[in-house]
Amino acid sequence: MAEEIKNESTAGNFIQDFITEDIAEGGFYEGKKVHTRFPPEPNGYLHIGHAKAICIDFGMAEKFNGICNLRMDDTNPTKEDVEYIDAIKEDIKWLGFDWEDRFYFASEYFDQMYEFAVELIKKGLAYVCELTPEQMRENRGDLTTPATSPYRDRPVEESLDLFERMKNGEFEEGTKTLRAKIDLASGNFNMRDPVIYRINRIPHHRTGSKWCIYPMYDFAHPIEDAMEGITHSLCTLEFEAHRPLYDWVIDNITAPCKPRQIEFSRLGINNTVMSKRKLRQLVEDGYVAGWDDPRMPTLCGLRRRGYTPASIRNFCEKIGVSKTNSVVEYSFLEHCLRDDLNENAQRVMCVLNPIKLVITNYPEDKTEEFEVENNPQKPEDGTRKITFSREVFIEADDFIEEKVKGYNRFYPGNEVRLKSAYIVKCTGCEKDENGKVTTVFAEYDPLTRGGDTPDGRKVRGTVHWVDAKNYLDAQVRLYDNLFTDPEPDTGDKNFRDYINPDSLKTLTNCKIETSVAGIDGIKHFQFMRLGYFCTDKDSTPEKLIFNRSVSLKDGFKKK
Ligand code: ATP
Ligand code: MG
Numbered sequence: 001m002a003e004e005i006k007n008e009s010t011a012g013n014f015i016q017d018f019i020t021e022d023i024a025e026g027g028f029y030e031g032k033k034v035h036t037r038f039p040p041e042p043n044g045y046l047h048i049g050h051a052k053a054i055c056i057d058f059g060m061a062e063k064f065n066g067i068c069n070l071r072m073d074d075t076n077p078t079k080e081d082v083e084y085i086d087a088i089k090e091d092i093k094w095l096g097f098d099w100e101d102r103f104y105f106a107s108e109y110f111d112q113m114y115e116f117a118v119e120l121i122k123k124g125l126a127y128v129c130e131l132t133p134e135q136m137r138e139n140r141g142d143l144t145t146p147a148t149s150p151y152r153d154r155p156v157e158e159s160l161d162l163f164e165r166m167k168n169g170e171f172e173e174g175t176k177t178l179r180a181k182i183d184l185a186s187g188n189f190n191m192r193d194p195v196i197y198r199i200n201r202i203p204h205h206r207t208g209s210k211w212c213i214y215p216m217y218d219f220a221h222p223i224e225d226a227m228e229g230i231t232h233s234l235c236t237l238e239f240e241a242h243r244p245l246y247d248w249v250i251d252n253i254t255a256p257c258k259p260r261q262i263e264f265s266r267l268g269i270n271n272t273v274m275s276k277r278k279l280r281q282l283v284e285d286g287y288v289a290g291w292d293d294p295r296m297p298t299l300c301g302l303r304r305r306g307y308t309p310a311s312i313r314n315f316c317e318k319i320g321v322s323k324t325n326s327v328v329e330y331s332f333l334e335h336c337l338r339d340d341l342n343e344n345a346q347r348v349m350c351v352l353n354p355i356k357l358v359i360t361n362y363p364e365d366k367t368e369e370f371e372v373e374n375n376p377q378k379p380e381d382g383t384r385k386i387t388f389s390r391e392v393f394i395e396a397d398d399f400i401e402e403k404v405k406g407y408n409r410f411y412p413g414n415e416v417r418l419k420s421a422y423i424v425k426c427t428g429c430e431k432d433e434n435g436k437v438t439t440v441f442a443e444y445d446p447l448t449r450g451g452d453t454p455d456g457r458k459v460r461g462t463v464h465w466v467d468a469k470n471y472l473d474a475q476v477r478l479y480d481n482l483f484t485d486p487e488p489d490t491g492d493k494n495f496r497d498y499i500n501p502d503s504l505k506t507l508t509n510c511k512i513e514t515s516v517a518g519i520d521g522i523k524h525f526q527f528m529r530l531g532y533f534c535t536d537k538d539s540t541p542e543k544l545i546f547n548r549s550v551s552l553k554d555g556f557k558k559k
């Protein structure tokens with residue numbers, strides 16, 4: 001997988017090659033400005049799969065100094081969903097792309113689509129068919145038998161009249177359709193006189209009840225592209241077999257331009273689902289807290305989890321563009337985030353499961369300050385001060401009562417480095433009536449200020465800590481895969497059967513250094529030794545909430 005990823009990203013890609021050819025001397029679009037579009041259907045929030053398409057659509061335009069439109073593909077009548085439209089815009093902007101003033105709705109072209117359909121009828125290239133959906137299925141033929149329709153050869157005038165009456169609402173849903181007259185025997189079933197208009201009485205969120213007939217995607221999409229002067233219509237692989245129909249529509253109407261459709265593979269990521277319908281079910285059935293739940297593969301979910309635009313764009317760049325659908329490992333997405341945060345996240349110390357460490361030979365009323373680096377990768381990010389006193393918090397699992405081979409942290413008799421502060425020697429512990437360790441005791445070596453041993457003696461373990469005199473309380477949310485199965489929705493699996501019951505763990509008693517006081521809004525941190533975290537959208541200076549974005553350890557293995 002890693003090899004494949006690397007090769008695809010460094011070699012440029014076939015879409016780029018096609019476009020280069022097209023705009024070169026003698027090419028179909030010689031000297032033209034490259035013009036692409038991103039056409040989401042506003043029926044849900046964008047997910048990481050859409051991010052791939054966005055990076056390709058906007059990215060290709062950028063590469064060729066061209067432009068990319070944002071178009072809501074709203075040819076299916078639905079209820080008004082301003083929520084989705086606003087969220088789609090926000091997510092694309094967040095990724096760092098801009099459609100400027102080129103924001104369109106496919107429904108804006110309903111009038112032209114109707115006119116083009118009439119043009120096809122007049123040319124003898126479309127007819128009104130009266131087969132019901134069921135009859136049409138029965139008459140679709142098979143590989144060796146052509147489809148049939150008794151209405152195929154009806155006079156142009158009759159089709160014109162019926163089509164107009166369809167538009168006027170004279171017929172019931174399912175009783176009539178408009179079909180393109182192409183080839184009932186085609187080996188490509190999409191070309192067997194496909195339906196291009198159907199009756200549907202659901203009001204449309206933008207055109208209201210003006211229309212009761214709606215164009216099918218395969219007819220509408222090439223027209224939308226042509227109306228906007230799109231040169232390259234980039235889409236996913238499932239439209240490959242529809243390309244002959246796309247071209248047929250463009251070739252047979254008086255299209256203002258002739259866009260070229262190029263297909264690329266869909267992105268899948270393991271341990272998640274990637275269809276708006278399934279994501280909506282997760283939200284509606286309460287498996288997650290909303291579209292922006294940090295476990296969701298939606299862009300708003302990833303953002304809330306702590307993903308940065310740079311990490312997602314980098315991921316999309318690295319997975320490359322190909323013609324084979326493949327599932328990318330979730331760990332590769334995490335790898336890309338870690339890359340970005342390692343470079344840019346502020347380091348702090350936070351203890352998730354605190355127990356007290358009492359340094360018995362340290363003066364009770366004393367407090368020291370240590371100046372520590374904000375980011376060792378970026379000295380220019382400066383330093384901050386942390387305090388140290390007789391009692392500090394450490395992680396409960398940084399102490400064990402009896403030495404175990406390979407364990408270098410606290411156990412009686414062992415020396416451990418308190419990161420950036422002192423070397424301390426564990427002397428014992430105190431337990432409650434249930435035998436649970438409540439306090440660990442140690443003695444510090446005053447000659448090790450800053451964490452170095454003057455005599456060069458080896459201290460293996462280094463732990464993070466937070467001053468117990470000077471800290472803030474925080475809630476920390478740890479996330480795991482939403483699904484236990486790597487491919488929860490393949491074959492006849494029901495993804496609900498593979499929901500991971502432990503995908504969210506909330507820790508409410510965490511202690512964090514006071515340098516994070518006052519943060520409002522999303523900020524990224526590395527909690528030393530624990531991973532990368534960011535403030536949740538519900539975090540306030542009074543009630544700090546952090547989400548773990550990704551752990552420190554890279555699970556992505558180059559094969
Ligand atoms: P979904 O099944 O998630 O609803 P869709 O294809 O119906 O997907 P659209 O809103 O129609 O969603 O998609 C807008 C654009 O994003 C289309 O060009 C589509 O090809 C692309 N796209 C959607 N999902 C993916 C994916 N997983 N990988 C790459 N591109 C995708
Ligand atoms: Mg769709």
